[in-house]
Amino acid sequence: MPISGFPEWMPPQRMIEQRVIDRARATFELYGYAPLETRSVEPIETLLSKGETSKEVYLLSRLQAEKAEEGQLGLHFDLTVPFARFVTENAGKLQFPFKRYQIQKVWRGERPQEGRYREFLQADIDVVNRGTLPFHYDTEMPLVIGDVLSGLPVPRARIQVNNRKVCEGFYRGLGLAQTDEVLRIIDKLDKIGPNAVKEQLVAKVGATEAQADTCLALADISSEDGSFVDAVRKLGVSDPLLDEGLEELLRVVETARDHAPGLVVAELKIARGLDYYTGTVYETQLEGYERFGSICSGGRYDNLATVGNESFPGVGISIGVSRMLGILFGQQALAVSRSVPTCVVVALPHEELRADCDRTAGALRRRGIPAEVAPTAAKFGKQIQYADKRGIPYVWFPGRDGEPDTVKDIRSGEQVEADAAAWEPPAADLHPVISGS
Incomplete structure (x- = not known):
């Protein structure tokens, strides 16, 4: 109360x-x-x-x-x-x-x-x-x-x-x-x-x-x-x-x-x-x-x-x-600009891959990029929806069968290959942006 x-x-x-x-x-x-x-x-x-x-x-x-x-x-x-x-x-x-x-x-x-x-x-x-x-x-x-x-x-x-x-x-x-x-x-x-x-x-x-x-x-x-x-x-x-x-x-x-x-x-x-x-x-x-x-x-x-x-x-x-x-x-x-500090959600293909996804998120965090792993291994559409509801701009997709990881800007739909040891978001996306009316 x-x-x-x-x-x-x-x-x-x-x-x-x-x-x-x-x-x-x-x-x-x-x-x-x-x-x-x-x-x-x-x-x-x-x-x-x-x-x-x-x-x-x-x-x-x-x-x-x-x-x-x-x-x-x-x-x-x-x-x-x-x-x-x-x-x-x-x-x-x-x-x-x-x-x-x-x-x-x-x-x-x-x-x-x-x-x-x-x-x-x-x-x-x-x-x-x-x-x-x-x-x-x-x-x-x-x-x-x-x-x-x-x-x-x-x-x-x-x-x-x-x-x-x-x-x-x-x-x-x-x-x-x-x-x-x-x-x-x-x-x-x-x-x-x-x-x-x-x-x-x-x-x-x-x-x-x-x-x-x-x-x-x-x-x-x-x-x-x-x-x-x-x-x-x-x-x-x-x-x-x-x-x-x-x-x-x-x-x-x-x-x-x-x-x-x-x-x-x-x-x-x-x-x-x-x-x-x-x-x-x-x-x-x-x-x-x-x-x-x-x-x-x-x-x-x-x-x-x-x-x-x-x-x-x-x-x-x-x-x-x-x-x-x-x-x-x-x-x-x-x-x-968003309701959480997170810049990137690392998508989780299967629950048994959580440790791998945690390592990816950790690599991003060590470089100062706020990241979290998706809460559950739901369909990717729901994981994107999880990010979208919170205003999180990027979703990270682990590569499969030797394919490289990719990261998607869910606002524009653009998806590119990415390496967690090198990828950088635009400076304006790194942290939530405060604006006045």
């Missing part, structure tokens, strides 16, 4: 997911990120130390426990909090700046819906340093994600970037002291609309209608180039933190324009819900799928990882692999 929010992909979908994982891993390593996997559980106080997440955390308990156990554990809801814990515990063993990637499951007890699950896979990168972290790492994050997604048959990605210093400095310069609460309200803009946001700003943070309108004017600013700076200045608000944030945001946008035009857009309504972000924030939408929200998010956090008086500031970004694929699967926007 299915359990809501815990997806189980069919094999073709799982092959697509693995291809995404492979692409992410290869790209992360090209940029120098090292692999890491942290434990699935954390002390509950660690999980609840940052952000409004108490309703989302799954607690762990033993069935035979007679009473609540001390040191309650919970499943991690993201990969950044456990990573920060790992850094503080292992700071003496790490070389800084420390660049790592993690591709792991996470769990959140939220309401399941299309593309949003309770158990899902994330692909994270983060960079942390001791004391201070150079800002150029903030500009690198979108470029890495752009490279990952551009190598996949998914719709074009648009990474929306903002800087919390811009927002907090602007609100402060406007005379609104509760900047965190203003951020939380503005973050609801796409969900509840400008009128409801304005009402909440007036009711919850004591903003005047003019102040609320100016906050909405800031959130309305969007540009692919540096013109957002002038647009903010025209609103007539000044603050040193605002100046610092605008300078940082401009660097991210200009770097992206130099390396990947059209990838990044400054979007000043982006706030990100988690409380630990302190500067740059990212959200990513797929063109044509904007209604589903972000499939890749992250940002700069200067205070998440600390040991005594020493801090380990970081910046990171995470692809919601399950979220992205769930949305695309739901819209039938991704397909795979």
Whole structure:
């Protein structure tokens, strides 16, 4: 019986997911990120130390426990909090700046819906340093994600970037002291609309209608180039933190324009819900799928990882692999050329020849060609049908009475002599091909 929010992909979908994982891993390593996997559980106080997440955390308990156990554990809801814990515990063993990637499951007890699950896979990168972290790492994050997604048959990605210093400095310069609460309200803009946001700003943070309108004017600013700076200045608000944030945001946008035009857009309504972000924030939408929200998010956090008086500031970004694929699967926007990895089925003339056929399949496998022997010595028509139903392109026929082996492309009907020690399929047929619509 299915359990809501815990997806189980069919094999073709799982092959697509693995291809995404492979692409992410290869790209992360090209940029120098090292692999890491942290434990699935954390002390509950660690999980609840940052952000409004108490309703989302799954607690762990033993069935035979007679009473609540001390040191309650919970499943991690993201990969950044456990990573920060790992850094503080292992700071003496790490070389800084420390660049790592993690591709792991996470769990959140939220309401399941299309593309949003309770158990899902994330692909994270983060960079942390001791004391201070150079800002150029903030500009690198979108470029890495752009490279990952551009190598996949998914719709074009648009990474929306903002800087919390811009927002907090602007609100402060406007005379609104509760900047965190203003951020939380503005973050609801796409969900509840400008009128409801304005009402909440007036009711919850004591903003005047003019102040609320100016906050909405800031959130309305969007540009692919540096013109957002002038647009903010025209609103007539000044603050040193605002100046610092605008300078940082401009660097991210200009770097992206130099390396990947059209990838990044400054979007000043982006706030990100988690409380630990302190500067740059990212959200990513797929063109044509904007209604589903972000499939890749992250940002700069200067205070998440600390040991005594020493801090380990970081910046990171995470692809919601399950979220992205769930949305695309739901819209039938991704397909795979066959339902199994097999490239060749070795036909079985008689059961007593299975050992010979196994040797042929083994010779193909040793050369990197995925092969299997037919399950039974049925009529060759049924063995071809077995391959055809699975999208397997080739059937291998053992030679009889001294005749050479042959291999048949069952799509075109072409059949040629072949030697298992030398035959090569076209590169496009060797592995399943992922395509997008």
